[in-house]
Amino acid sequence: MDCALEAQRMTISTHADTSVDPALFRSRLMMSGINKTFGRNAVLTDAGIEVLPGEIHGLLGQNGSGKSTLIKILSGLYRPDGEDAVIRVDGTDVVQPITPVGVMSQGVTIIHQSLGLIPGHSVTENIRLGTLSGRRFGRFIDWSYEREQARLTLERMQSDIDPDRLVDLLHVGQRATVAIARALQVIVPGSGCVVLDESTQSLSREVLPEFYGTIRQLARQGTSIVLVSHRLDEVLTLADRVTILRDGRVTAAGVATHGMSEAQLSKEILGRQLIAFNRVEKMAIPDAEPFGAREPAVRLRGVTGEVLRGVDIDVHAGEVVGVIGATEAGHEELPYVITGAHSSTAAGSIEIHTAIRDLAELRVSQSLADGVVLVPTDRAGQGLALGETAISNVSLPRVRDKSRHGILRAAWQKEEFSAACAMLNISPPDPDQLAASFSGGNQQKLLLAKWLLQKPRFFVLHEPTQAVDVGARADILRAISAIAAEGVPVLVSSIEAEDLSLICDRIIVLQDGQNSRELTRPFTPEQVQEAIG
């Protein structure tokens, strides 16, 4: 046996309580010889991963490098090509074809990026789905028992989400909590493997320390964790070792993270040094007085919704204003209320240039006509037409203007798509591929490109860097900063204090649906985080 690996295993064995257990010297999960091709695109080539009992193992790579495909092969959603694939759990081969239920019965639980919640059903139904049959009385389900089990499961995640609430009404962080809680409830302490495929990205910052505590506790008891994440601070905080994929091949197999810096890790992932983010200087605005001394381009007054209670914000031409807060502070709701996307409880007004719109009456179509563009966080549900091609998605907002006598110029559409690929490095740069078959991060880039090419009069974004890798994140922040530099007022709602501290001129902190604090540049991520409280 490889001495270095053996030494590493000994180190890792200190992580579990049972350091003399011989099972520690056998992998919990072993995948090798995994190949997968879609059309002409070789997505995985001889890929694999080895995860030890009680280990937290990061699976990393750029957007489109094949991480989710590897996980989907483990779950049985995709079949590997050829005959070389080996998948073993606790030394036992997982037989093909794998089924999600089959792999779960071998102790592997997977939380996919999409979270897999069933709309139209309650939190209890979503959490207890698959375990309901255990407590039927005749043909009846004991719902008070199921509700209590759901509540206890959520309690493990320090969450007080109402078990009777429809999942459709939860914000994105709460949805992630429900999906993770559902997966954790079936784990028997000391065994099994939990795969988190970018499922922590929308958990709010204040629950993260406790969530990390839960993960560490599981690992200490002997459960293995595979963590797919673009958040390098999270990976370095949690993971014992990492496996890195680049273009579908393993470039680092089970490398210990001890002593590694974020810069080293991002270099391993990208294969190059990360170019530091620089704000694009404001070119279009004659250098002029500070923002505060000028007339705002957008005035938001008395913005009210389910959580929001009379928020006032001004945004000036060329200014990037960030909005942040703790859970239920209102920052998750604001982008939708001010663009007419949530109108049932909305009140207040938006004034853009000379038009004043009543938010109770505002519809998305009116907002778009005013030049107000929203990049939503739910790219699958609200942002992209997943069943359409990449080129159609990117050019959609401008198709009507660019058609002549009802005929669309194919050359123009191709130019748009090329500009999008060049701006955000979309991969693969295949205009005819369906949006659904792009990787999560590349879908996010398609969504941003669709609206960045529009040159809006007011640009509103919610979590613009979700799901993207460390290189793409810098590209996206640069693109937002560039659009502001052309004089566009920009409002970004995000839980990413670091992103906001890089691009914003001002940051509004919301608390209980109201303006709480306002920070003016310069600020550090720590100062922003501190202001949230």
Ligand SMILES: Nc1ncnc2c1ncn2[C@@H]1O[C@H](COP(=O)(O)OP(=O)(O)OP(=O)(O)O)[C@@H](O)[C@H]1O
């Ligand atoms: N069903 C499919 N049809 C065609 N191509 C696909 C399909 N599923 C994935 N791909 C391609 O496989 C490649 C790898 O995608 P995958 O989702 O595994 O990447 P990833 O590493 O998880 O990326 P991200 O970090 O962006 O989520 C991408 O180029 C993607 O376009």
